[in-house]
Amino acid sequence: MTEPTLRRRRIVTAGGALVACTAFQAPIVRAQPAKLRVGMMLPSTGTYSPLGAAITNGFRMAIDELGGKVGGREVEYFTVDDESNPAKGPENASRLVQRDKVDVLVGTVHSGVALGMAKVARESNTLLLIPNAGADDITGPMCSPGIYRTSFSNWQPSYAAGAVAAQKKHKTAVWISWKYAAGEEAGRGFKEGFEKGGGKIVKELWLPFPREEFQALLSEIASLKPDAVGCFFAGAGAAKFIKDYAGAGLKEKIPLYSAGFLTDGVLQAVKAEAQGLLTTLHYADSLPIRRDEDFRRKYAVTFKLQPDVYAVQGYDAGLLLGQAMTAVRGDVSNKAGIAKALEGTVVDSPRGKWTMSKAHNPVQDIYLREVVGEQNKYVSVAMKQLADPARGCKA
Ligand code: BEZ
DSSP: OEEEEEEEEEEEOTTSOEEEEEEEEEEEEOOOOOOEEEEEEEOSSSTTHHHHHHHHHHHHHHHHHTTTEETTEEEEEEEEEOTTOGGGHHHHHHIIIIISOOSEEEOOSSHHHHHHHHHHHHHHTOEEEESSOOOGGGGTTTOOTTEEESSOOTHHHHHHHHHHHHHTTOOEEEEEEESSHHHHHHHHHHHHHHHHTTOEEEEEEEEOTTOOOOHHHHHHHHHHOOSEEEEEOOHHHHHHHHHHHHHTTOTTTSOEEEEGGGTTTTTTTOSGGGTTOEEEESOOTTOSOHHHHHHHHHHHHHHSSOOOHHHHHHHHHHHHHHHHHHHTTTOTTOHHHHHHHHTTOEEEETTEEEEEOTTSOEEEEEEEEEEETTEEEEEEEEEEEEOOOOTTOOO
16 A cells, blocks of 8 residues: 655754654555455356355355455455356356456356366366355365365265155155256265165156256156155256145155255245255254354345355355465465365354365254245254265375
8 A cells, every 4th residue: 555654853943943844755655465366156147046146145244254355365256157057167267267367266056067167276276165066076086175165065965865764764765856966966865875774766867957847757756656755956946846846746645855955045936835845954044053143144134135055155165265365374375275274174154063074075964954934944963964975085
């Protein structure tokens, strides 16, 4: 910062009298650290756009609470709408890195897009914070000193959902989802949890992301008559699936189980059709956690909206960036210093305290929730401090 300084000087006159006069001096130049350029790559169009908005709100809220600075550097934002389009993922991430010269990439929601971002982040040695996309490989075979996730692996909440379905004594289940990394990995997690508990997946049904023509598949479920159905859907597509499932007369006949993405952020759009649905997730609407009560109050006042899991994951990404940059005093190129600071660190999140694993994925409580009114009401801890197996990570 440049300040012209006006200094008073005492001058002794020929007669010995002291007088004061003023004189302009050369400006004092104080070097300011360069701003930290943060590239937010999230969907602002399409079925996942509300998820992108909630993540942005949460992230900015955390950075604002830190006074807009991390590691002494002011945060400057660059944004890209990734449209949840995996084909454009690498190009969009490269644009942020090469054209906008971002120091950190934050994103995204869709696993397929995040896999492209992770490749660009590794090749350009850019720090990447993932506030949603659960692609198992990113904290599995692709795990890296510069990539951290503040959300979940696709395996985590769906493994717990499968286990809950088995605990309810269901013996057979059909899996239905979008055919892309998140749906497939969530399906494998659900199957592992369900079959470990003695159940059997009898059929898998798929449709391309983000298609919402569920009718033919719902008719197939009706004729298969499984004891239960497991699924992965999120965003606007999840709201449509819940309505169609109830509309097809299945809700009362075949219980539906899912990771909580099915019902988070959609309960204003679906009301009666969602009541009583049981889901598993690392967040719930009525957690008995003081930190969460404060977070929810402040979020509601700031954004005139209720927060959901996506807002919390974005908020935690902001907290984590603050922790990392403080540890390396703003030197984002010090990946070894960042890894030393973050591996094993405990994040005091509104969802409850979680620990960053060696593969850079949260080790966290997974809650059982039930839809009551417009809330994903906390029921119990379904799995305590569940860690992703991080298969293939050589960290
Ligand atoms: C995913 O693509 O990883 C994803 C998208 C929405 C909710 C959860 C996971």
